[in-house]
Amino acid sequence: MKIATWNINGAKARQQGLLTWLEAAKPDVLCLQEIKCVDEAFPREPIEALGYNVAVHGQKGFNGVAILSRAPFDDVSRGLPGDATDEQSRYIEAVIAAGKSTLRLASIYLPNGNPVDTEKFTYKLAWMERLHAHAASLLALEEATVLMGDYNVIPEPADARHPEQWVGDALFQPVSRQAWRRLCHLGFTDAIRATNPGAGVYTFWDYQAGAFQKDNGIRIDHLLLSPEAADRLVAAGVDK
């Protein structure tokens, strides 16, 4: 089974690229972040025509997450538990059939948190605390679970081409990285790190200044596996 995650930065603007990639890569599951549209505007029909079931949790203008799955959904829940007043669409969770057992999936768009001296950073840390609590409750289910998406956290210096450029950034703050480690240490496996032990594995490159061409990247998109899922991990990587 092939499982993928992609911060698409606009599902409408990148619809053709999305369809082309689905046809070429043929993932069984694709989690999307930053779809930047309401549920009704998501390009559901052409995706379904390629054989995918679609679950969307969108909002107007910003954020928004979705899960595409060849296997049908047994259950879908929208929003991260822990704060009923949080209106930002950053979390969707689903359960699908996987052979004789089931697989629980979450598409996560963790807050960016910049600038650090504002309420945006406070929101990021509070969101990570809520994710920690929910992730702990999911581990207690002892199911195969994959929590994937744009975590907006650079875990270690080796996860940035130029770590010194990120020292003042919300993505690389010690407290952000500490929250990430606490989450992992609940018992999750970082799939990319586990199968790519060296430095130089990146998932995001800035649009500006030729960052992609220079491979000036950071690793901020992650797939966290429960023990039951990690037992079934074969390989992981980045499709540049």
Next chain:
DNA sequence: ATGTCTAGTGAGACTAGA
């Protein structure tokens, strides 16, 4: 060398968010 994107608003030589 902060050099780019997307989407919203409403018609900007715009703004916000990333």
